[in-house]
Amino acid sequence: MDILIQLIANGVLLGGVFALISIGLTLIFGIVRVVNFAHGELLMVGLYATWLLSAKLGIHPYLAAVPLAIAFFFLGALMQRAIIQPLMNADPHIQIFATVGIGTALANGALMIFSADLRSVDVPWARQATDLFGLASVSRGNLVAFAVSGIATTGLILFLRRTHLGRAIRAVAQNRYAAPLMGIDVNRIYAITFGIGAGCVGLAAAVLAPLYPAFPTVGSFFVLTAFVVVVLGGMGSLEGAVIGALIIGLVESLAGYYVAPDLKEVVYFLIFLGILIVRPAGLFGVRGAE
Numbered sequence: 001m002d003i004l005i006q007l008i009a010n011g012v013l014l015g016g017v018f019a020l021i022s023i024g025l026t027l028i029f030g031i032v033r034v035v036n037f038a039h040g041e042l043l044m045v046g047l048y049a050t051w052l053l054s055a056k057l058g059i060h061p062y063l064a065a066v067p068l069a070i071a072f073f074f075l076g077a078l079m080q081r082a083i084i085q086p087l088m089n090a091d092p093h094i095q096i097f098a099t100v101g102i103g104t105a106l107a108n109g110a111l112m113i114f115s116a117d118l119r120s121v122d123v124p125w126a127r128q129a130t131d132l133f134g135l136a137s138v139s140r141g142n143l144v145a146f147a148v149s150g151i152a153t154t155g156l157i158l159f160l161r162r163t164h165l166g167r168a169i170r171a172v173a174q175n176r177y178a179a180p181l182m183g184i185d186v187n188r189i190y191a192i193t194f195g196i197g198a199g200c201v202g203l204a205a206a207v208l209a210p211l212y213p214a215f216p217t218v219g220s221f222f223v224l225t226a227f228v229v230v231v232l233g234g235m236g237s238l239e240g241a242v243i244g245a246l247i248i249g250l251v252e253s254l255a256g257y258y259v260a261p262d263l264k265e266v267v268y269f270l271i272f273l274g275i276l277i278v279r280p281a282g283l284f285g286v287r288g289a290e
Contacts, residue, residue: 014253015250016249019242020204024199047208072202072203114215127211152200240282248268
């Protein structure tokens with residue numbers, strides 16, 4: 001029983017890490033309707049930026065979270081305006097090629113600048129274990145990532161439901177063609193939404209930097225799982241992304257122990273495919289959205 005509780009605790013916290021990466025991805029798709037294949041590379045850039053701020057300027061990664069989120073907001077908005085916006089009326093595969101090209105350019109640029117060496121942020125406190133109500137021992141860094149994920153998701157949901165801008169974003173998500181008739185600048189909403197999604201990546205990078213090293217292909221380590229989380233929860237659903245992330249985190253933790261560490265991805269992909277056979281739109285997606 002002690003082992004099971006430990007595995008569940010690890011799985012829930014791992015799900016929090018996945019959710020922190022996935023909420024920006026699902027927000028961008030839900031509003032802009034563009035699958036951002038450069039999402040993982042944006043996380044990689046954020047990890048390098050956090051390392052530079054920590055190693056060169058002595059700024060603690062957690063203190064860099066807000067400045068990085070703001071900087072990535074403007075980076076995402078600029079990316080949408082300069083690259084994605086001219087392709088909004090193009091075929092979806094053209095948009096996919098564009099984001100793949102952005103990701104490839106970022107990864108190769110990082111390889112040229114930083115080489116393939118690992119760049120780690122030295123925060124021993126984050127890697128230390130702490131007692132969780134006497135039931136399990138968990139990493140402090142994972143605990144912080146889980147808390148930040150919960151706060152960020154709750155904040156985004158409240159923003160979308162309670163503010164005028166948030167309601168405008170939801171209106172564009174419901175019907176991008178009717179929204180202009182209500183006086184909504186759809187292109188502006190696209191840029192803001194892409195910026196918010198990228199800002200979530202910057203926040204995630206600062207929180208995850210004490211736990212994971214930066215290297216040019218680190219984004220691919222997370223982005224495949226992030227896509228599974230987003231599709232499983234329902235494309236465009238923030239609540240679905242969180243629930244999907246917790247499911248994947250729990251399955252990965254339990255399967256890694258009870259099945260085999262090298263087969264845990266197989267187990268959650270089988271579960272993922274089984275759910276999609278029953279609900280193609282995901283757990284919280286709207287039928288037909290797929």
